[in-house]
Structures are given as C-alpha cells and as structure tokens.
Amino acid sequence: MTTHIRGMVQNPPAKPLPFPDIDPFGVLNLLPEDEKEWFLRIRKYLQEEVRPQVTDYWNREEFPFHLLEGMAEVGLARLETSGTSWLFRGLVYAEVTRVDVSLSALVGIHNELVLGMVNALGSEEQKKDMLRKLENFELTGAFALTEPAHGSDIAGGLETSATFDGKNWIIKGEKRWIGMGTIADFALVWARDTADQQIKAFIVPTDTPGYSAEKISNKIGLRIMQNAHITLDNVSVPASAHLPGAVNFxxxxxxxxxxxxxxxxxxxxxxxxxxxxxxxxxxxxxxxxxxxxxxxxxxxxxxxxxxxxxxxxxxxxxxxxxxxxxxxxxxxxxxxxxxxxxxxxxxxxxxxxxxxxxxxxxxxxxxxxxxxxxxxxxxxxxxxxxxxxxxxxxxxxxxxx
The missing domain is CATH 1.20.140.10 (Butyryl-CoA Dehydrogenase, subunit A, domain 3)
Incomplete structure (x- = not known):
C-alpha cells in the first residue's frame, strides 16, 4: 500500500508531516516580509511539484527539462540579479538542496557562476543579448574551468589555450566534470591566452564546430546533473566572445x-x-x-x-x-x-x-x-x-x- 505525503510517495503508509515548518531558531523571521513570502512560494513549489518527481530522474541519470519552466516562474533563474539579501539567496539554495542536490547545483551554478559572470564581467552587448534569457532559463550555460589533469591546481595548471588570429579566438583543450556540459546552450570556457599567458574567459555556443561533450555516467551521486567531459578541438569564436572583464584568473x-x-x-x-x-x-x-x-x-x-x-x-x-x-x-x-x-x-x-x-x-x-x-x-x-x-x-x- 502506498501513501502520498505532500506529493512524495512513501512506502509503508505514513501520516502527513509538516515538512515546510522546520525552523527551530526562527531564521526565516530575519528576512524582510517580501523575501519571506517569495521564499515560501519557492518552498511550496519545490515540495509539491518537484520532490515527487526527482527520485525517478536521479535513478535514471536523466535531466527533467520540463521543470525549468516552473523553476523560472518562481524566480530560481534570477536570484543573482534580484537585489535580494545574501541570507535570502543562501536559504533558497538550501531549500532547493533539501529536495535535490543536482537541481540545487543547477540553480547555484546558473546564478553564481553563469548569470553572475555575464552580469559582472560581460560587455554591454553580451548582457543585452543574454541576461533576460538567462533570468528565465531560456538560456542555460556551463561553467567550464576544471580540466582532466587539473582540479585543485587549476589556477596554475590550466592547459586549455586560446589564440587570437586577428579576427577570431581559436580555443583548444579539454574540460572535465562540467555541470550541464552536455545540455547547456553555451559554455563559459576559461583558457590561457597564448600571447600573454593570462587566463581569460570566452562564451562558446555548444553547437560550435569542434565542441563536443560526453556525459560522465555511473556516478554515485549528483546523478541528475549532466556532468561532461568536454573537448575543444580548435573551436573558433569571434573576438566578441571574450568577456572583457575576464582578463586574468x-x-x-x-x-x-x-x-x-x-x-x-x-x-x-x-x-x-x-x-x-x-x-x-x-x-x-x-x-x-x-x-x-x-x-x-x-x-x-x-x-x-x-x-x-x-x-x-x-x-x-x-x-x-x-x-x-x-x-x-x-x-x-x-x-x-x-x-x-x-x-x-x-x-x-x-x-x-x-x-x-x-x-x-x-x-x-x-x-x-x-x-x-x-x-x-x-x-x-x-x-x-x-x-x-x-x-x-x-x-x-x-x-x-
């Protein structure tokens, strides 16, 4: 016999419990009223709509694309540009994690590293073209920094190269463990400029010739997140693909x-x-x-x-x-x-x-x-x-x- 608890399937039978009400020290009361109301809308959506579905996707190592629309509707794609408090954003990240770690990784990477990077380091043209779409999950990105041979020592060991030929940047190298690498619309690729040896960042659409991404499978966790091994085989992007604020590491x-x-x-x-x-x-x-x-x-x-x-x-x-x-x-x-x-x-x-x-x-x-x-x-x-x-x-x- 199965019983549904706030949309979550449990076995054996169980009585409903107030999952949303766990706050022993009253931390939510530290938020302004508008942030608290937003947080509770997010919590309700996650518990009622997302939690019942995610375990099946975790088991199959698949990404639930259909959830992006609802996640955008409750504002999870625009936390970084919302002007809200750091405490609010942190509590939201935690609340998504409470339901699923992979989806919280998506929300965190999207806001802290993708949307945040374009907003902070991008040109006015890049921001005009991308920010609104990013804030609605109409665009998704991957943050491509870690490499097969360089994780902890990436700052000094980064090997992916970028060479400017007077018109385009030619990027060559490999990246590994890149979240969303197989399904994102673009990757923010960190590469070492062969001219000055500085590490810079570039917007690389994932359909660019020479970009290929292989899903890393058989993970014991974070199974919904589509981590990838990315190969950049002389990928050519225009000069405008460089983020002007990213001139060094x-x-x-x-x-x-x-x-x-x-x-x-x-x-x-x-x-x-x-x-x-x-x-x-x-x-x-x-x-x-x-x-x-x-x-x-x-x-x-x-x-x-x-x-x-x-x-x-x-x-x-x-x-x-x-x-x-x-x-x-x-x-x-x-x-x-x-x-x-x-x-x-x-x-x-x-x-x-x-x-x-x-x-x-x-x-x-x-x-x-x-x-x-x-x-x-x-x-x-x-x-x-x-x-x-x-x-x-x-x-x-x-x-x-």
Whole structure:
C-alpha cells in the first residue's frame, strides 16, 4: 500500500508531516516580509511539484527539462540579479538542496557562476543579448574551468589555450566534470591566452564546430546533473566572445569564493532533507510494537542530524553577514564549505542508520541523499584542499607546495 505525503510517495503508509515548518531558531523571521513570502512560494513549489518527481530522474541519470519552466516562474533563474539579501539567496539554495542536490547545483551554478559572470564581467552587448534569457532559463550555460589533469591546481595548471588570429579566438583543450556540459546552450570556457599567458574567459555556443561533450555516467551521486567531459578541438569564436572583464584568473576568484560559500548552503540544506526523511520514517515505522521514534538510539541520531544542520546554518549565516558587508574572504568560504559538508556526510550516515535496510534504497530517498552528500564533500574544492586553505591562514605556512 502506498501513501502520498505532500506529493512524495512513501512506502509503508505514513501520516502527513509538516515538512515546510522546520525552523527551530526562527531564521526565516530575519528576512524582510517580501523575501519571506517569495521564499515560501519557492518552498511550496519545490515540495509539491518537484520532490515527487526527482527520485525517478536521479535513478535514471536523466535531466527533467520540463521543470525549468516552473523553476523560472518562481524566480530560481534570477536570484543573482534580484537585489535580494545574501541570507535570502543562501536559504533558497538550501531549500532547493533539501529536495535535490543536482537541481540545487543547477540553480547555484546558473546564478553564481553563469548569470553572475555575464552580469559582472560581460560587455554591454553580451548582457543585452543574454541576461533576460538567462533570468528565465531560456538560456542555460556551463561553467567550464576544471580540466582532466587539473582540479585543485587549476589556477596554475590550466592547459586549455586560446589564440587570437586577428579576427577570431581559436580555443583548444579539454574540460572535465562540467555541470550541464552536455545540455547547456553555451559554455563559459576559461583558457590561457597564448600571447600573454593570462587566463581569460570566452562564451562558446555548444553547437560550435569542434565542441563536443560526453556525459560522465555511473556516478554515485549528483546523478541528475549532466556532468561532461568536454573537448575543444580548435573551436573558433569571434573576438566578441571574450568577456572583457575576464582578463586574468583574478576575475574568477570572487565568483569562486561565493560559489564555495554556496556549497556550504547546500551542506545545510541536504541535512534538512535527510532530517525530513529520518523523522518521517521513525514516526511511522513500528518495530517491537512501537514506533522507531520511541527508541533512544533513534532519537539520538535524529537529534544529531538536526544539531549538525543548525551548526552548519549558523556558520552560513555568518558568511551571509560577511558577504553583505564585503568582508568574506576565500578562507571563510573554505571553512564554511568544508565544515558544512563534513556535517552533511555525518548526517547522511546517521539518516541511513535510522532507516536500517530501507536506507540503501532510493524508494525512501535516503540513499539518494547519502550518495549526493559524498559529492558535496568533494566538489568546489575537496575537503582536504579547503582545510589546507584554512590551515594556511591560521599558521602562515602553505602546505600546497
């Protein structure tokens, strides 16, 4: 027998629980009323329309294109240009993650790295041509920075080249782990200018001759996100494809710093999703004649999940405060990302334990979050690299070289 809980299919039968109401410290009350109302519209859409569908797409490693229209209608494509507070944007990123990590990666990359990059570094003509379409998901982009041989050391090791022949830029190289790389309309490709050795950025339509993208399959997490291995075989784009604000790698640092903080919000949001499932299961599943929620060890696990989540939230709220006053540095973003995703990994293990054997199947969603937590722990700088960024700041010594 199956029961529908706020549009989410659960098995065995279960009673409805107020998933949207989890806010132990009243953080939503810190938002202005208009932002709070917008947030609640987004939450309602995600819980009622998106959550019931995503697990099936996760299982099949497919992207739900039809959801883009609804996501645009509730404003998820225009967060970066909305003029809203950093706290609002962070909470929205977390709320999307609460439903699915891949879709939150899409929303975060789109806003922080694609829309944000065109808006901050693009020419007036580029912004005129692209911004409105990006704000409605009529255009989607990929942020093509990481390479097969260079992840953590990409700033110094980037090999993709760009040569200007007097009329066009000729781009040659490979990129890997690029989200949306197989399905986006264009890629923002970072390449080293062979003339001055500076790293610059270019708008490359994905139907340009010489651009090819192969989907990376068989991932244990982030399965909806279409990560790609991209080959750029003497791709030719006009001079106007260069983003004039991206004249060296320093131009990427601010966006990479904010995107690293965004992953910290994902680390918080996934734990609320894990809590949803663990509490639902524990209060409806009976063993030895009583609900699992009455057992001390089960309560302990659920309590630790929520405590981990709230610790991550406190860290992320401090990041939002520093972003607002312009004092957030990479070390703060690195600490936030590393810590929030470490908590997420712990909470995913705790959540899986609450569900016992049912925790290893996506029928109950927990296995999906369990796999996705591993991805959060690794992308946008591995846990180790982010820890070393913090260690360098604390000790004055670099352990990278």
């Amino acid at each position: 320093d131009a990427a640092n601010e966006m990479l710093r904010n995107s690293r903080a965004w992953v910290g919000w994902q680390g918080y949001g996934i734990q609320i999703g894990i809590f949803d499932i663990a509490r639902e299961y524990a209060t409806t599943r009976e063993q030895f004649g009583k609900p699992l929620a009455k057992f001390q060890l089960v309560q302990k696990g659920i309590s630790e999940i929520m405590s981990n989540a709230q610790a991550a939230l406190g860290l992320m709220m401090n990041c939002a405060r520093m972003q607002k006053n312009g004092t957030l540095d990479m070390v703060h973003a690195a600490m936030a990302k590393a810590t929030a995703t470490r908590f997420a990994r712990q909470s995913a293990a705790l959540g899986r334990e609450v569900l016992g054997g049912n925790g290893i199947t996506t029928d109950y969603e927990m296995a999906k979050f369990f796999g996705d937590a591993e991805i959060l722990y690794t992308y946008e700088g591995t846990y180790e690299i982010n820890s070393l960024i913090v260690g360098r700041a604390l000790t004055g010594y670099s352990a990278f070289v």
